Amino acid sequence: MAAHAPFERHIVEMENQISKLRELASKGGVDMSRELWELVAKLDTLRRDTYRNLDAMEQVQVARHAGRPYTLDYVRGIFTEWFELKGDRRFRNDEAIVGGWARLDGRSVMVIGHQKGKDMKENLRRNFGMPHPEGYRKALRLMKTAAKFGRPVVTLVDTPGAYPGFGAEERGQAEAIATNLREMARLRTPTVCVVIGEGGSGGALALGVTDRILVMEHAIYSVISPEGCAAILWRSADHRNEAARALRLTSSDLLSLGVADEVVPEPPGGAHTNPEAAMTAVAEALTRNLSEIDGADPEELVARRWAKYEAMGAWQETAGAGGAS
Amino acid sequence: MAWFKTQKKPLTSEGRRDLPADVFKKCDGCGEILYRERLVRNLHVCPDCGNHFRMPAACYVELLTDPGSFEETGADLVSDDPLNFADLKPYPTRLRTAKEKTGRNEAVVTGRARIEGIPFALAVMDFAFIGGSMGSVVGEKIARAGRDALERATGLVVVSASGGARMMEGIFSLMQMAKTSAVLARLHERGLPYVSILTHPTTGGVTASYAMLGDANLAEPGALIGFAGPRVIEETIKQELPQGFQSAEFLEEHGMVDRVVDRRQMKASVATLLRHMQAGWEGRD
Ligand SMILES: [Zn+2]
Numbered sequence: 001m002a003a004h005a006p007f008e009r010h011i012v013e014m015e016n017q018i019s020k021l022r023e024l025a026s027k028g029g030v031d032m033s034r035e036l037w038e039l040v041a042k043l044d045t046l047r048r049d050t051y052r053n054l055d056a057m058e059q060v061q062v063a064r065h066a067g068r069p070y071t072l073d074y075v076r077g078i079f080t081e082w083f084e085l086k087g088d089r090r091f092r093n094d095e096a097i098v099g100g101w102a103r104l105d106g107r108s109v110m111v112i113g114h115q116k117g118k119d120m121k122e123n124l125r126r127n128f129g130m131p132h133p134e135g136y137r138k139a140l141r142l143m144k145t146a147a148k149f150g151r152p153v154v155t156l157v158d159t160p161g162a163y164p165g166f167g168a169e170e171r172g173q174a175e176a177i178a179t180n181l182r183e184m185a186r187l188r189t190p191t192v193c194v195v196i197g198e199g200g201s202g203g204a205l206a207l208g209v210t211d212r213i214l215v216m217e218h219a220i221y222s223v224i225s226p227e228g229c230a231a232i233l234w235r236s237a238d239h240r241n242e243a244a245r246a247l248r249l250t251s252s253d254l255l256s257l258g259v260a261d262e263v264v265p266e267p268p269g270g271a272h273t274n275p276e277a278a279m280t281a282v283a284e285a286l287t288r289n290l291s292e293i294d295g296a297d298p299e300e301l302v303a304r305r306w307a308k309y310e311a312m313g314a315w316q317e318t319a320g321a322g323g324a325s
Numbered sequence: 326m327a328w329f330k331t332q333k334k335p336l337t338s339e340g341r342r343d344l345p346a347d348v349f350k351k352c353d354g355c356g357e358i359l360y361r362e363r364l365v366r367n368l369h370v371c372p373d374c375g376n377h378f379r380m381p382a383a384c385y386v387e388l389l390t391d392p393g394s395f396e397e398t399g400a401d402l403v404s405d406d407p408l409n410f411a412d413l414k415p416y417p418t419r420l421r422t423a424k425e426k427t428g429r430n431e432a433v434v435t436g437r438a439r440i441e442g443i444p445f446a447l448a449v450m451d452f453a454f455i456g457g458s459m460g461s462v463v464g465e466k467i468a469r470a471g472r473d474a475l476e477r478a479t480g481l482v483v484v485s486a487s488g489g490a491r492m493m494e495g496i497f498s499l500m501q502m503a504k505t506s507a508v509l510a511r512l513h514e515r516g517l518p519y520v521s522i523l524t525h526p527t528t529g530g531v532t533a534s535y536a537m538l539g540d541a542n543l544a545e546p547g548a549l550i551g552f553a554g555p556r557v558i559e560e561t562i563k564q565e566l567p568q569g570f571q572s573a574e575f576l577e578e579h580g581m582v583d584r585v586v587d588r589r590q591m592k593a594s595v596a597t598l599l600r601h602m603q604a605g606w607e608g609r610d
Binding site for chain 1: 401402403404405407408410411412413430460461462464465468490492493494495496497498499500501502503504506507508509510511513514529530532533534535536537538551552553557558561562564566570571579580581
């Protein structure tokens with residue numbers, strides 16, 4: 001793992017120590033198995049402690065970690081019979097969002113997710129996972145295809161946000177997102193969203209109006225990036241730590257605020273240290289949630305979805321009769 | 326979101342020292358010094374160049390409704406502070422300041438009224454209240470206006486003016502986009518008309534939810550309308566934006582709004598649209 005966050009420094013140091021010992025042991029024939037075993041146990045404890053006590057901005061760094069599994073990793077790791085469907089039939093194929101048919105636990109589903117690149121070259125092609133309007137329009141086309149055949153929709157959210165560019169505005173970024181919100185609200189098929197990394201504002205929500213919202217333990221979901229929020233409200237991006245805390249964007253915050261239905265646990269040290277384990281946990285949560293809602297009357301699903309979203313927020317009515325939350 | 330970045334047209338007259346700001350106002354469009362009274366009588370539109378000044382929410386309600394027909398609803402809904410949010414100022418302080426400044430509890434006025442005799446539900450956003458930002462109360466009031474339209478089988482008209490989502494309510498403010506869109510989905514399915522009016526400025530989460538979802542989208546001349554604010558785009562693409570980018574006229578040209586409508590024709594335009602779309606009102610003029 002090349003890049004690491006500042007709070008991972010001690011972990012990385014211990015990892016290096018372990019690999020040096022291993023090398024020594026194999027070269028010199030010296031028995032160091034006890035020392036090694038102790039170090040590995042120590043590393044495990046260190047990882048658990050570090051990741052249990054991350055502050056909000058550190059969570060943001062983990063959520064953005066380049067080693068985390070992305071949508072196509074999940075597609076390869078936990079789904080079978082993948083068949084990608086491309087393009088919005090209007091303008092072009094936006095590679096910041098991928099989608100297609102896949103199979104999970106025997107069930108045909110439409111998988112749609114943001115896709116970041118693994119290296120600079122891929123990131124340029126995928127625009128760092130920041131979609132243009134045509135990406136959202138492709139996503140909606142695929143959702144409607146799924147509903148047409150009575151198949152559930154699984155969305156994987158991982159984006160810094162919708163792209164704020166010239167062409168995006170020209171082609172109606174706002175309209176594309178708005179239309180997805182309205183159409184997802186009335187989609188006659190079961191829908192589950194998993195926030196697998198970065199849930200960046202409206203660009204994330206445009207794939208996120210679903211029957212169930214699952215958030216991975218170290219994923220985040222926020223109305224604005226901590227940097228953007230700090231720049232506006234604190235007048236300097238240097239205050240991103242305060243902003244990250246204030247925004248209540250971690251998985252446990254989202255669960256306690258009632259926005260997330262479930263937090264999917266990650267292996268100690270985060271999904272990037274053990275992608276297989278992270279993906280297995282997501283597969284389990286998805287399968288369980290899908291079997292709970294698949295087969296339900298579509299009209300009932302939609303009515304429940306409306307009720308859920310219409311109750312969101314916190315307000316008070318001053319003239320007596322208390323508000324909702 | 327960037328509600329004070331987008332504020333291009335200052336509300337107060339920079340005026341000359343000898344011109345009291347409460348009597349005169351300088352037009353940003355043509356530079357003319359206007360009698361405030363004359364400007365107000367002309368619906369805050371410059372009589373010389375047609376520049377649309379921002380108009381207080383109460384005036385917009387008056388503009389769109391038949392005299393005496395407006396019944397306000399939800400005026401006593403107030404923002405909670407669900408996150409205990411504090412930046413340089415605590416959120417409750419910002420709310421208190423906004424209330425004192427506007428004499429209003431939140432950034433939207435809602436109610437029911439008639440327009441040329443046609444009953445309808447109305448919501449008018451108030452940019453003066455924390456940049457017209459959408460938090461839980463704005464979302465709830467828009468949702469209630471929508472439900473009111475559903476219950477009485479009328480149309481819904483929303484006049485938007487907003488910098489976007491209200492950051493101080495975190496994820497709840499984002500979810501208001503989904504909430505308001507869900508209510509509009511119900512109107513859509515019931516075949517009840519929704520007219521969206523976009524005024525200066527409408528950006529961020531409000532544009533990316535109810536403001537763009539009208540059966541007809543109308544925009545005031547010169548209004549700034551977009552998803553991202555112009556400064557954010559310029560920082561992203563490292564280029565200056567051309568004149569008129571994200572203007573109402575630009576959006577009309579690019580197929581995002583149906584028509585740019587002068588404020589002085591707004592009432593007649595909305596009434597015509599409702600007569601065309603609202604069941605039981607066709608052919609009555
Ligand atoms: Zn003028």
